[in-house]
Amino acid sequence: MIKTKCKDILRNGQQVVTQSRCDVLCILSKSQHPMSVAELKQTLGKSSPNVVTIYRMLESFLDKGIVRRVPLRSSEALFEFTGFGDHHHISCIECHKIEEVDDCAVSGALKNALKKSNKFASITQHTFELYGVCKECTKKK
Amino acid sequence: MIKTKCKDILRNGQQVVTQSRCDVLCILSKSQHPMSVAELKQTLGKSSPNVVTIYRMLESFLDKGIVRRVPLRSSEALFEFTGFGDHHHISCIECHKIEEVDDCAVSGALKNALKKSNKFASITQHTFELYGVCKECTKKK
DNA sequence: TTCACAAATGCAACTCATTTGCGTTTATGA
DNA sequence: TCATAAACGCAAATGAGTTGCATTTGTGAA
Ligand SMILES: [Mn+2]
Ligand SMILES: [Mn+2]
Ligand SMILES: [Zn+2]
Ligand SMILES: [Zn+2]
Numbered sequence: 001m002i003k004t005k006c007k008d009i010l011r012n013g014q015q016v017v018t019q020s021r022c023d024v025l026c027i028l029s030k031s032q033h034p035m036s037v038a039e040l041k042q043t044l045g046k047s048s049p050n051v052v053t054i055y056r057m058l059e060s061f062l063d064k065g066i067v068r069r070v071p072l073r074s075s076e077a078l079f080e081f082t083g084f085g086d087h088h089h090i091s092c093i094e095c096h097k098i099e100e101v102d103d104c105a106v107s108g109a110l111k112n113a114l115k116k117s118n119k120f121a122s123i124t125q126h127t128f129e130l131y132g133v134c135k136e137c138t139k140k141k
Numbered sequence: 142m143i144k145t146k147c148k149d150i151l152r153n154g155q156q157v158v159t160q161s162r163c164d165v166l167c168i169l170s171k172s173q174h175p176m177s178v179a180e181l182k183q184t185l186g187k188s189s190p191n192v193v194t195i196y197r198m199l200e201s202f203l204d205k206g207i208v209r210r211v212p213l214r215s216s217e218a219l220f221e222f223t224g225f226g227d228h229h230h231i232s233c234i235e236c237h238k239i240e241e242v243d244d245c246a247v248s249g250a251l252k253n254a255l256k257k258s259n260k261f262a263s264i265t266q267h268t269f270e271l272y273g274v275c276k277e278c279t280k281k282k
Numbered sequence: 283t284t285c286a287c288a289a290a291t292g293c294a295a296c297t298c299a300t301t302t303g304c305g306t307t308t309a310t311g312a
Numbered sequence: 313t314c315a316t317a318a319a320c321g322c323a324a325a326t327g328a329g330t331t332g333c334a335t336t337t338g339t340g341a342a
Contacts, residue, residue: 015289016289016290016338017338018290018291018337020291038328049291050293052291052292052329053290053291055329055330056290056291057290060290071268073212075300076327076328076329077328077329090255090261093265093266101255104251104254106250107247107251111271113245113247114231114271114273117242118276119240119275119276120231120273120274121273121274121276121278121279122273122279123271123272123273124234124272124273125234125271125272126271126272127268127269128248128268128269129267129268130252130267131264132255132262132266133261133263133265134260134261135262138262138263156318157309157317157318158310159308159318159319159320161319177299178300191320191321192299192300193300193301193320193321194320196299196300196301197320198319216298216329217299217300218300
């Protein structure tokens with residue numbers, strides 16, 4: 001995604017536009033996979049803002065719905081740009097490779113079914129993550 | 142679940158049977174909701190083993206598939222007895238109440254669809270967790 | 283453009299769930 | 313009963329994430 005586009009996203013979210021915030025959002029908007037804070041920092045390299053700043057940044061991006069937290073098994077939190085639309089992930093339990101999986105009507109159907117639940121008034125988010133063994137790792141064994 | 146039953150589960154999993162391990166497994170097998178280490182310790186009360194022991198215990202239960210880690214958003218890890226069979230959770234983003242949701246054919250269908258993926262050879266696990274606002278919290282606003 | 287103020291940033295210190303090391307105790311099965 | 317591997321407790325370490333505070337920077341209004 002282009003830098004000006006990132007600025008627009010920030011402005012639309014009532015976010016202050018700074019170089020750091022643009023950089024971080026730009027990287028996230030180009031990554032096909034969810035990233036950890038450490039990965040972000042590494043990708044930013046020498047021009048990276050302080051780690052704490054990245055944490056605070058992501059927190060505010062979450063508030064505005066610009067990024068989403070992906071609950072893949074990992075000791076660190078993973079974040080991904082929400083602009084890609086609804087989709088899920090399949091992650092290899094051996095090599096940790098992540099592949100995107102298009103959202104299918106199926107999960108929407110379940111969501112609707114659950115809206116009929118007598119205890120919950122609304123469903124605001126859902127996550128569907130899969131784990132398996134990729135073909136390469138299968139061959140190795 | 143009865144204590145002797147817990148012992149059997151441990152033995153079947155090639156686990157050493159100790160009082161502590163029985164106690165923890167017994168509590169988990171009675172809880173309809175996933176529990177954190179802190180909750181386990183509190184429930185065990187004065188007879189609780191050291192926290193570290195609970196951590197190590199759960200790690201080995203995970204290895205044997207006796208418990209599963211539930212990826213609901215929480216600062217602590219949540220564990221639940223696997224003996225209940227496949228199901229998911231819906232959690233209130235306001236009060237953090239958790240409700241069980243039966244597994245529906247839907248997720249199985251998606252699983253099957255993904256088995257046709259050309260990058261993954263198998264899918265071993267999946268998690269489907271929902272977030273929403275419960276009726277009580279909706280009323281409060 | 284200028285200016286005042288809210289928001290962002292950096293640094294250091296802190297929190298807190300989880301892990302690790304190690305010496306001791308206990309369960310198991312031969 | 314005995315040897316051995318596993319579990320346990322305690323203390324210390326780890327490491328992701330948070331918080332306080334002084335400083336800088338972006339923004340919107342004058
Ligand atoms: Mn993705
Ligand atoms: Mn459950
Ligand atoms: Zn793999
Ligand atoms: Zn609620």
